[in-house]
Amino acid sequence: MIRLDNLTLTYDRHPAVHHLTGEFRDGSLTAIVGPNGAGKSTLLKAIAGLLPPSSGKVDRRGLRKGDIAYLPQQAEIDRSFPLSVFDMVLMGRWKRLGVFGGAGQADRHAALHALEAVGLAGFERRMIDQLSAGQMQRVLFARLMVQDARVILLDEPFNAIDARTTADLLDLVTRWHGEARTVIAVLHDFDQVRQCFPQTLLMARECLGWGATEAVLTAANLAKARSRSEAWDETAPHCHQAVA
């Protein structure tokens, strides 16, 4: 279980996430939705342990760092360094192997199997800067597969990805859910969320709804999210308690 306890996250003391409380149960599949600038990516980074809370806490009870896999938005991933598809996927094993541990037969086998599962068998030697955005996302999902983490965090994983690739990768997400992993994904496509994600957190800095997707994605809640975003104040003072 990952529990957020009155969590506030700030940049230069301006709040991006405000007084968020709730929990992601073990094995749950949750979409995080909300307008641009709502704090979704910021929250994901804090859950991954990459951003310390300015107040409150993220309780990752029973989880070690290697138990959480985090896939940032594609724009944040540097593709310029020379790395083959195979080595990129193998990087998913690093936490297990350590910096100086060499990959063994089982690791190589896992990487090949993962590439096959994402439809990229035969791409092993291709350099990652020679991939389309959709192929790169398949490679990154293969890397998540070999990482074999209990918790998987995905930030806008289907952004600028075509329908076919999205459907294939959504199948993988559903499979991870079936394997009782906890999956949390930032998404913008409400149809996708309604079809594939049983739980939803709707946020606009503060929590506007968290629970069963159909109960959260109501017209009234979405209108509230929109009106909050229209009133964004980038220089909002540090503590201004959530309005219900």
Ligand SMILES: Nc1ncnc2c1ncn2[C@@H]1O[C@H](COP(=O)(O)OP(=O)(O)OP(=O)(O)O)[C@@H](O)[C@H]1O
């Ligand atoms: N590194 C940073 N330094 C300063 N401010 C930041 C930083 N990253 C994000 N912010 C600000 O924090 C707020 C939340 O940003 P965040 O990226 O978490 O939103 P988001 O909900 O993921 O948005 P989007 O849907 O546009 O990706 C925004 O006001 C943004 O400008």
